Amino acid sequence: MLLQARAITKRFGGLLAVDDVSSAIPAGQIKAIIGPNGAGKSTLFNVVSGLYAATSGSLLFEGEEITGLPMHAIARRGIARTFQTTSLFAHLTVLDNAMLGYRRHTASTLVDALLRTPRTRREERESRDAAHDALRFAGIDGLAHRIAGSIPQEAQKRLAIAIAVAAKPKLVLLDEPVAGVTAEETDAHAALIRAMADAGMTICLVEHKMNLVMGLADSIVVLHHGKKIAEGTPAQISADPAVIDAYLGVKAHV
Ligand SMILES: Nc1ncnc2c1ncn2[C@@H]1O[C@H](COP(=O)(O)OP(=O)(O)OP(=O)(O)O)[C@@H](O)[C@H]1O
Known part of the structure; x- marks a missing residue:
């Protein structure tokens, strides 16, 4: 496994933003994290990339403990991330x-x-x-x-x-890579993400656009109120009653 998350919990005061989440990403895989707004997706990303320290739990990257390392140390190990809001130096x-x-x-x-x-x-x-x-x-x-x-x-x-x-990087964390782009551009971005995987990068992405996720991911983790409620292939996830109830069914009515 390239990355292993073991029982990651992140608490903000009284709020459990990420609650005992375990998962693993094998090298070469495209893993997606989905879930309704506020489910804890960005927080989990922030813990993996070192922006936040986990309240408890551990992270192993290439078999080595990276729990609690600062962002620059995690980046040096080969984990890169993009942010949901563009974080470019605009000037x-x-x-x-x-x-x-x-x-x-x-x-x-x-x-x-x-x-x-x-x-x-x-x-x-x-x-x-x-x-x-x-x-x-x-x-x-x-x-x-x-x-x-x-x-x-x-x-x-x-x-x-x-x-x-x-x-x-060895692992790239993409936070909503196609938020705000048109449907046509989304297809081109999907091709770009696929090309990253083909070039040897392991990908973990948070995304709301289900067509992108279902077409791209090898494996999907579903978060709801900070907890992992399902994990599986796109076919397994789209047929999972708990997921449809918590997320996909709701989206279908939007
Ligand atoms: N820095 C913070 N301080 C306090 N609470 C926070 C902080 N960051 C996130 N939260 C809370 O943690 C919970 C999970 O938020 P998070 O942003 O991880 O969800 P998300 O699944 O990424 O949502 P979205 O799809 O809207 O981006 C929310 O209730 C949010 O208000």
């Missing part, structure tokens, strides 16, 4: 944003940077190459020198993915 270029994604591989200190040591120059070259590769992968290398805040929203979503890809 920087598309290329600069993608170069930031590569940071976990660089070791230059401020002194190196000021002295422009050979290490700094080599790392700049490497991160530029990795950033261009990631932008090409996401289909937006043509926008490399544009200001990130000025490109269309769909391209910004692609950039968020490119930033994650530039980190050359």
